[in-house]
Amino acid sequence: MIEEVQKHLKEVAAFSSHEAEAIENFRVKYAGKKGILNELFAAFRTVPNEEKKAYGQELNTLKTAVNEKVNSLQSQLTSSAKNTKINDPSRTPFPIETGNRHPLAVVKNRIIDIFTQIGFTISEGPEIEDDWHNFTALNLPEHHPARDMQDTFFIQTDPDILLRTHTSSVQVRYMEKNQPPIRTISPGRVFRNEAISARSHCIFHQIEGLYIAKEVSFTDLIQTLKYFTNALFGNSKIRLRPSYFPFTEPSAEVDIYWGLETETDYRITKGTGWLEIMGCGMVDPNVLKNCGIDPEEYSGYAFGMGIERIAMLLYQISDIRLFFENDIRFLKQFKATL
Numbered sequence: 001m002i003e004e005v006q007k008h009l010k011e012v013a014a015f016s017s018h019e020a021e022a023i024e025n026f027r028v029k030y031a032g033k034k035g036i037l038n039e040l041f042a043a044f045r046t047v048p049n050e051e052k053k054a055y056g057q058e059l060n061t062l063k064t065a066v067n068e069k070v071n072s073l074q075s076q077l078t079s080s081a082k083n084t085k086i087n088d089p090s091r092t093p094f095p096i097e098t099g100n101r102h103p104l105a106v107v108k109n110r111i112i113d114i115f116t117q118i119g120f121t122i123s124e125g126p127e128i129e130d131d132w133h134n135f136t137a138l139n140l141p142e143h144h145p146a147r148d149m150q151d152t153f154f155i156q157t158d159p160d161i162l163l164r165t166h167t168s169s170v171q172v173r174y175m176e177k178n179q180p181p182i183r184t185i186s187p188g189r190v191f192r193n194e195a196i197s198a199r200s201h202c203i204f205h206q207i208e209g210l211y212i213a214k215e216v217s218f219t220d221l222i223q224t225l226k227y228f229t230n231a232l233f234g235n236s237k238i239r240l241r242p243s244y245f246p247f248t249e250p251s252a253e254v255d256i257y258w259g260l261e262t263e264t265d266y267r268i269t270k271g272t273g274w275l276e277i278m279g280c281g282m283v284d285p286n287v288l289k290n291c292g293i294d295p296e297e298y299s300g301y302a303f304g305m306g307i308e309r310i311a312m313l314l315y316q317i318s319d320i321r322l323f324f325e326n327d328i329r330f331l332k333q334f335k336a337t338l
């Protein structure tokens, strides 16, 4: 008798199926009303007394084995049924977390759109520059005091190599390779050895603009700047302040009116209500000469603006550091913008 129970034990252990019907048949065969287990339990009476204990134990083992087998096969079935549901085209979709562009990229793209609409191309240059393209060709020879205007990160092993302090270096590269008419903007990252605060950072972004052709005048520059600020800010108030840059003559700084209503306005604008957004001017003839363009024949204007400043103005962001901290709570707020 015991041998028969053990035979069934082996059979139960060997059984496996992924078919619901086969599993059910197996269950009925063993655990059904007229199943093997009941049959064997009924036979208990006929077992000789001295074998009863061992037989009973074996039978209980078989009963447990049957239950466990049925349960495990059935749960496998339901979990694979769940998996097939994933391929159900009518299911409710899982929410997908989409990313979004960084606010600086959004602003950069808007600026690019505005200038490309009036015929400017886009040009780029390296972030690791040499002295010629960042300084010397731009009318900033060695020991020129204006070099101090931009605190520079030098590559320690070579004083000729540095992290570019402005995207004006791209003008030089562009003029060296192209003859007028030139109409290009150069977006890029720049580096300055400056203390980090709410208003300035050691890494930031600029867009440089350059227009070289015959008989370009300062009025052309002003008109382009007005077109640009109106396109970006809507009707906005700007002012040009006379300034000095070694690579332009005359030079000016462009301010946009930010307002003076809140404490933040005071802090950001240093109490003036105006925020400087770019430098500009007529390209110095020396720069044209340095880059292989004849200043007798051609003239042009250039400008350079900080993307962070403009983004702060557009989105009313009071601290430049937010752009670089990658705090998802900050970045997520620009989801609606493209």
Ligand code: DAH
Binding pocket: 165, 166, 167, 168, 208, 209, 245, 247, 248, 278, 279, 280, 281, 282, 301, 302, 303, 304, 305
């Ligand atoms: N390179 C200047 C800066 O980083 C900005 C600038 C001023 C660029 C005047 C120009 C310009 O092209 O004409 O502060």
